[in-house]
Amino acid sequence: MRIDVLTLFPEVFEPFLRSSIVGRAVSSGLVEIGLTNIRDFAHDRHKSVDDTPFGGGPGMVMACGPVFEAVESVSAQREGQPVRVLLTPQGRLMDQSAVRELAGHEWLILLCGHYEGFDERIRVGMDVRELSIGDYVLSGGEAAALVVMDAVVRLLPGALGHEDSAEHDSFTDGLLEYPQYTRPREFRGMAVPDILLSGDHGKIAAWRREQALERTRQRRPDLLEDREAPGGSRGEDD
Numbered sequence: 626m627r628i629d630v631l632t633l634f635p636e637v638f639e640p641f642l643r644s645s646i647v648g649r650a651v652s653s654g655l656v657e658i659g660l661t662n663i664r665d666f667a668h669d670r671h672k673s674v675d676d677t678p679f680g681g682g683p684g685m686v687m688a689c690g691p692v693f694e695a696v697e698s699v700s701a702q703r704e705g706q707p708v709r710v711l712l713t714p715q716g717r718l719m720d721q722s723a724v725r726e727l728a729g730h731e732w733l734i735l736l737c738g739h740y741e742g743f744d745e746r747i748r749v750g751m752d753v754r755e756l757s758i759g760d761y762v763l764s765g766g767e768a769a770a771l772v773v774m775d776a777v778v779r780l781l782p783g784a785l786g787h788e789d790s791a792e793h794d795s796f797t798d799g800l801l802e803y804p805q806y807t808r809p810r811e812f813r814g815m816a817v818p819d820i821l822l823s824g825d826h827g828k829i830a831a832w833r834r835e836q837a838l839e840r841t842r843q844r845r846p847d848l849l850e851d852r853e854a855p856g857g858s859r860g861e862d863d
Contacts, residue, residue, distance in 0.1 A: 626730075626781060627657045629699045629707070630770050631692075632737040633674065635660035637767045647775060650784045658774070659699070663687075666694040675740050684741035692736070692747050699734060707732040709753045710773070712766035713742065716755030719773070723756065727773070728780040735773060737766030799852050800841045803833040 630638060642651055642658055650656045664672045668690070675685035700707055708730045717723060727733060736753065748755065758769045778784055806817045820832045841848050 626655070626728075626778075627659070627703070627707075627732045628774060628777070629659040629661060629732075629734045630737065630774075631661045631663055631695050631699065631734065632765075632767055632770070633663055633739050634737075634765070634767055635662050638771070641771055641774075646784055647778050650778050650781060653783070655781050655783055656778055661695055661699055663691050663695045666691040666698065678741065682741075686741050687738055687743045687747070689744045689746050689750075692743065693751065696734065696736065696751060703732070705732055707734045709734045709736065709751065711736050711738070711743070711748060711751075711753040711755045712757075712769040712773070713738060713748075713755050714757045714760070714762055716757040718760070719756055719758050719776075721776075724773075724776040725780060728777045733777070735766075735770045737770050739765040799848055800837040801845060801848070803836040803840065 632638070638658075638660055642648060647656075647658075651658060664674050667674050674687060674691045676688050678684070678686045696709060700709075708727065710727070710733060712735060747753075756769075756773065758772045763769060806821060810817050810822070818832070820828055823829065838849075
């Protein structure tokens with residue numbers, strides 16, 4: 626897989642790309658990640674990428690020219706058609722199904738905004754998918770791009786230490802993850818549930834399923850409503 630990030634602050638990403646799961650995936654060749662500075666495509670001596678909004682108002686707006694040129698330049702660097710993702714609080718709310726969809730593509734371009742957002746013609750005139758990581762506003766799209774990369778890369782075959790690790794994550798089957806424990810068996814009066822020490826894998830699986838359902842009922846009942854709605858993912862007893 627190839628991921629290109631178009632940003633005004635490429636230095637934000639460099640430590641991330643050397644660390645943890647993403648860093649290992651880059652080192653092992655599972656993913657290539659390119660960083661492009663949108664400011665390199667500005668043509669005035671100040672390298673301006675923004676301007677004041679027509680109609681007045683606070684802040685600055687990212688201009689069409691440098692963004693279009695940056696995307697077109699990166700898109701022309703290799704064969705194939707990239708999926709262009711515009712990171713914006715107005716986009717589709719990112720969930721695990723959206724992550725799986727993105728992970729199924731060979732090439733992503735993540736476009737990070739800044740200031741008061743993008744000139745609307747960037748969205749209208751460019752083939753992009755709009756994506757939001759949550760109902761809040763960030764100073765720029767860089768943090769969102771880091772979230773997207775981390776979520777996508779960990780789904781690539783071989784990125785995690787165990788092949789089944791991603792299959793047991795929260796939201797993978799529409800539920801929150803069951804409680805996890807490791808050594809020691811008892812810590813400050815808190816003991817590991819006996820069922821996990823039984824060696825009975827069938828009973829352990831049933832316990833984990835029950836715990837996942839109960840935790841989801843308590844913390845995110847909306848997820849169960851989505852599962853039970855017509856056209857939802859699966860019912861509780863599937």
